[in-house]
Amino acid sequence: MTHSPLRPPTMADVARLAGVSHQTVSRVLGDHPNVRDETRAKVQRAIEEMGYRRNSSARALATRRTRTLGVVASNTTLYGPASTLFALEEAARAEGYLVSTVSVRKLTVETLSEALDHLSDGGVEGVIAIAPQRSAVEALAELRRPFPVVAVGTGSASTVPSANVDQHLGARLATGHLLAAGHRTVWHLAGPEDWQEAADRVAGWRATLEEAGVEPPMPLRGDWSPLSGYRAGQELAGWVGRGLTAVFVANDQMALGVLRALREAGVRTPQDVAVVGYDDIPESEFFAPPLTTVRQDFSTVGQRSIALLLDLIEGRTPSGTAQIAIEPQLVVRASTYPYASPPGTAPPG
Amino acid sequence: MTHSPLRPPTMADVARLAGVSHQTVSRVLGDHPNVRDETRAKVQRAIEEMGYRRNSSARALATRRTRTLGVVASNTTLYGPASTLFALEEAARAEGYLVSTVSVRKLTVETLSEALDHLSDGGVEGVIAIAPQRSAVEALAELRRPFPVVAVGTGSASTVPSANVDQHLGARLATGHLLAAGHRTVWHLAGPEDWQEAADRVAGWRATLEEAGVEPPMPLRGDWSPLSGYRAGQELAGWVGRGLTAVFVANDQMALGVLRALREAGVRTPQDVAVVGYDDIPESEFFAPPLTTVRQDFSTVGQRSIALLLDLIEGRTPSGTAQIAIEPQLVVRASTYPYASPPGTAPPG
DNA sequence: GAGGTCATTGTGAGCGCTAACAATTCATGG
DNA sequence: CCATGAATTGTTAGCGCTCACAATGACCTC
Structure with a gap:
């Protein structure tokens, strides 16, 4: 760190100072085995002294590997997507990759296409798309790019490789929990129609009711x-x-x-109506009353999807067939059980 | 898009197809003025036909510009940091930059240093640090890197260039609003001690009370x-x-x-106690009662901080002196005014 | 019609690195 | 004491692009 030239030192500069060839410096940096310990130490010292760092562009040009992954995220502060984003970056960094993000306000063929192009111009080797909307999945299937793309949050509809929490199962856990508590039927407030995960939750809820011999009521819609x-x-x-x-x-x-x-309507929870949510955001424990909900492990989603993407990049996995499902978990709180233990009523049917 | 060679086409390939030199292709891509329309069209056609995209690594190597910015973010799903992150990416993309993110769980000298190194190895030209903790600001001042670093969320304590919402003002708006409503004094639940923004809010709250001739009570602490x-x-x-x-x-x-x-304690809001929050997260409108709060415009924070960073990169602004302050805004809801209009009591003092 | 100007295009030399191969050193055994 | 091969180091040639400069040609002007 003693010098301060106008241009950062190059490998050749280090080589000169260490009295070796640039290739030997490269070998030291690359942990190549066939380097004498003494030489290695000499080079290390020169690197330290000059504060040398490898030029990533030159390296990328020579190796044809940028070691950069892209992430497309919806411009949202929803708990799920934000958590997923952080989990992805962490998992990628653990594998030595840098993550470049593009956030889009809407997931359409156009915006996704632009996002992929922007990332492509940044030289990414592969992309993770946090694409919970059904339109996004279709767009993704349509958009062929010279690098692999893995979808996350696409629910069951992925025609592209994907890693997902099993939403169907999550809905089953929630619905089954309520039925087991003695409720004759369970209503459902669904997410937006074009979110595949929302559709999967509807399907899981409906299937659970039907298996219990209950005619599902009309689900409501929210955004x-x-x-x-x-x-x-x-x-x-x-x-x-x-x-x-x-x-x-x-x-x-x-x-x-x-x-x-x-x-506000004078209806008590859970005495009059029991409520189960989904996500287990940090706040839900402090709702009035604390909310029973379904927890998704985004950290696992991140790790598995990055692993899948790297497999695809290395050509280890046939594209298009890779679907990873992750199990969600029911978290029981006061919005379904006002007291310590459940009613214990047997489910109907 | 008709060919599918093992290697993506190069500029030379396009040049050959178009019957020009690679340099002319480069000129077309760079929107250089002195290219005949006919030639430009010919080249465009060849580019289309081959599905050519410029190799960013080669470009970066030749120009010594990666057109990539880094962002260091705390691994959090807090509304503020998450919003800031998205705003930053959007602003950077508008300027033609790619954004690489590193998220850290804790902001210490070590983690920040590692994060900056990771980004540095990725070839970023500059970094935005979302560094709300005071320790982070100190760490940042200590860590010299060969590229400029701009801090965001550092409140008033920035020894490094930064763009911030004026937290002092925000606290004044909140506190003044309560005093104007006739309250004799205002208590404060502060954020973590090591967050500079939290400290600034404490200072703004305290100053407002003192100017009104009120002895501030002991603030409480939360996380x-x-x-x-x-x-x-x-x-x-x-x-x-x-x-x-x-x-x-x-x-x-x-x-x-x-x-x-x-x-739960039987205290009514706002009849017994008025409450003002800070951030205006989307949910706050639906609290019981809807929350009066202070809104921060993160989109502006993003734009201004990216603009500052680019200035620094281009050497347009002397480093260390650039501090940008952004005005927050009070949003009045039912947690301070139960009915349509305020009590209208004159402030004490 | 010679000379000059301008717009347009081409040429050559790197940018800093890695990969492949060539050269050197060194220990070892016959 | 030299041949033999392994360990270690050096040399050369790109990776695909942009920059500086050279070359070409069209069009004027006097």
Whole structure:
């Protein structure tokens, strides 16, 4: 760090100082075995002294590997996508890769295409698309790029390689939990129609009810926001006393709105209506009442999807066939059980 | 797109197909003026036909510009940092830059140093550090790197160039609003001690009270989480009837906890105690009651900080002197005014 | 019609690194 | 004491692009 030339030192500079060839410096940097310890030490010293760092562009040009991955994320601060993003970066860094991100406001063929091009121009070797909207999955299938693309959050609909939490199972856990608590039926406030994960949760909820011999009521729709949950909650409140005793809400934020609407309508949770959410955001423990919900392990999602993408880059896995499912987990809180233990009523049917 | 050679086409390939020199292709790509329209069209056609894309590594090597910026973010899903991250990427992309992110779990000299090295190895031309913790600011000042670093979220303490929302002003807006509503004094639930923004909010709150001739009570401490807000709320509930009528909480999530604790203690908001939060997260409108809070415009933060960083990279701005302040905004909701209009009581003093 | 100017295009030399191969050193055994 | 091969080091040629400069040709002007 003693010098301060206008241009950063090159490998040749280090080689000169160490009295070796640039190739030997390269070997030291690359942990090549056939270098004498003494030489290695000499080179290391020169590197330290000059504060030398390998030029990544030159390296990338020579090796044809940039060691950079791209991530396309929706421009959102939703808990799921944000958590996934961090988990992805961490997993990628552990493998020595840099992560470049592009955030898009809407997931359409155009925006996705632009995002992929931007990343492509940045030289990424592969891309993870956090693409929860169904349109995005279709767009992704359509957009061929010279590098592999792995989707995350696409639910069951992935025609592209993907890693996903098993949403169907998550919905089953939530719905089954309510049925096991003695509820005759379970209503559902679903997420946006074009989100595959929302559709999968609907399917899991519906299947669980049908297997229990219950005709599923018409699901309500929200847009993930507390406001939409609030609106739906007002509607749901009107059904209390007419068979509505339990609601499975497709995410925690909407559940927050539902809880508020119910409270305002004089409906008690969970005594009158039990509520289950989805995601287990940090706040859900502090809702009134604390929310029973389904937890997704985003850290695992990150690791598995990065592993899959690297496999694809190395050509270890046939593209198009790789689908990874990750198990979610039910977290029981006061919004379904007001007291310590469940009613213990056997499920109907 | 018709060919599919093992290696992607190079500029020379395109040149050959178009019947020109590689340099002419380069000129077309670079929008150089002195190219005949006919030639340009010919080249464009060849580019299309081969699906050619410039190799970014080669370009970076030749120009010594990677057109990549780095961002260091705390591994968090807090609303502020997440919003900032997206805003930064958008602003950078608008300037033609790619953004590489590194997320760290803790902001220490070691983790920051590693993060900067990782980005440095990725060839970034500059870095934005989302560094709200005071320790991070110090660490940043200590860590010299061969590229400029701009801090965001460092509040007033930046010894490095930075762009920040004026936290002092935000706290004044919140506190002044409560005083203007007739409250004799305002309590404060602060954020973590080592967050500079938290300290700035404390300072703004304290200054406002002192200017009104009020002795500030001892501030309480939280860690931004709803749980810590809940705990503090329980403590605050004990002071109701002994002079506590208004609380300024340093973020919305803690305010959520405070609201719940107050409610459980039989304290009504805002009739017994008025509460103001900070951030204006999307959920705060749906708290019980809807939360009065201070909104920060992260999109502006993103644009201004990227602009500053690019100035620094181009050498347009002397390093170390650049500090940008952005104005926050008060959003009034039911947690301070139960009815349509404020009490209209004149502030004391 | 010679000389000059301008627009347009081409040529050659790197950018800093790695990969392949060539050269050297060194220990070892016959 | 030299041949033999392994260990170690050096040399050369690109990777695909941009930059500086040279070359070409069209079009004027006097």
